[in-house]
Amino acid sequence: MPLTFAKSSAIAAVIVTLSATPGFCAWYDSLDPSQWFSEKYKPEVQPDIPADKLYSEGLANLEDRNFEIASQKFDDLDKRYAYSDWSRKALLMTAYSNYEGQKYDDAISASKRYLQRHPATKDAAYAQYLMAMSQYKQIPDVTRDQDRSEKALVALTELVQKYPTSEYAADAKAKIQITRDQLAGKEMEVGRYYLEKRNFPAAINRFRDVVSKYQTTRHAEEALERLTEAYMALGITAEAQTAAAVLGHNFPDSPWYKDAFALLQTGGLEPREEKGSWLSKIYRGVIGRTAAAE
Structure with missing residues (x-):
């Protein structure tokens, strides 16, 4: 809509009034584009620092346990001398500095790069x-x-598979077992919860994961006994007997086997392998070798 004479006169009056206000002129002047860039942008010029000097500074800070500063030095070296041999060394030392400084996510990122x-x-x-x-x-x-345990297991397994003769493979194998034990422990915790709540199918699924995926961990004995409990509660006696049989064949001196055996006896049963059981398929080789030895 076009301005009427009355409206344009009112606007002009406001401008005249504001122009008499202290500070208005300075404010109005700031609207002048020629004033906007009165301070020229001055790019910061990085001094040319030799690569070996940056590397030495990084090492010195590592020795003094100034891990964050060391990481910054190595990261700077990587950026200044990109794609050089210095860059390669610096990137590895960035990962190491972050690892020593317990900035593990940063160490992971640098290692991946x-x-x-x-x-x-x-x-x-x-x-x-x-x-x-x-x-x-x-x-x-x-x-x-x-989730961290899962990622650790993947990374450790990749280390053993890709670099089986490296000096780190033995330590990785030991930590794989510890990590698998941790994951089995989590399954056991959830399985016990379901067992306590009498949600037997859910409990069986958790204990089944333990004996299927983590049968070499310390949790396997308890998982087999808990399977005996859960199957007995559901009236699936053949699976309960098989779980106890597997437990007895593999861990005959285990207190968990004694509990499983006693539980079966309350129902007039004893451990017996059911050939078609999923448990039998998992442990068949072990049971066969044990039976032959006996």
Whole structure:
């Protein structure tokens, strides 16, 4: 809508009034585009620091346990001398500095970048080890979500598979067993909860995961006894007997086997392998060898 004479006169009056107000002129002047860039942008020129000096500074800070500063030095070196041999060394040391400084997610990121850029170098196994250990160090207690444990298991397994002759393989194998035990422990915790709530099918699924995926962990004995309990509660006696038989064949001196045996006796039963059972298929080789030895 076009301005009427009355409206335009009113606007002009407001401008005249404001122009008499202290500070208005300064404000109005600031609207002048020529004033907006009165302070010219001055790009900061980075001094040319030799690569070996940056690397030495990073090492010095590592020695003094100034891990954050060390990481910054190595990261700066990586950026200044990208795609050089200095960059490769700096990236690995960035990962190491972050690992020592307990900035594990940053260590994981740097290790991944190293493996992406330099997968065939002699230090690739160490980068994989740093990544795996950064996951491993963040494994929570068994009551919490085990996503970190899963990631640690994947990274450790990759280390053993890709670099089986590396000096880190033996340690990785030991930590794989610990991590698997942790994951089995989580399944057991949830399974016990369902068993207590008398949700027997859900409990069986958890204990089944333990004996299927983690049968070499310390939780396997209890899982087999708990399966005996759950199957007995559901009246699936053949599976209960098989679980107890597997437990007895593999862990004859276990207190868990004594409990399973006593539970079966309350129903007039005894441990007996059901050939068609999923448990029998998992442990058939072990049972066969044990029976032959007897």
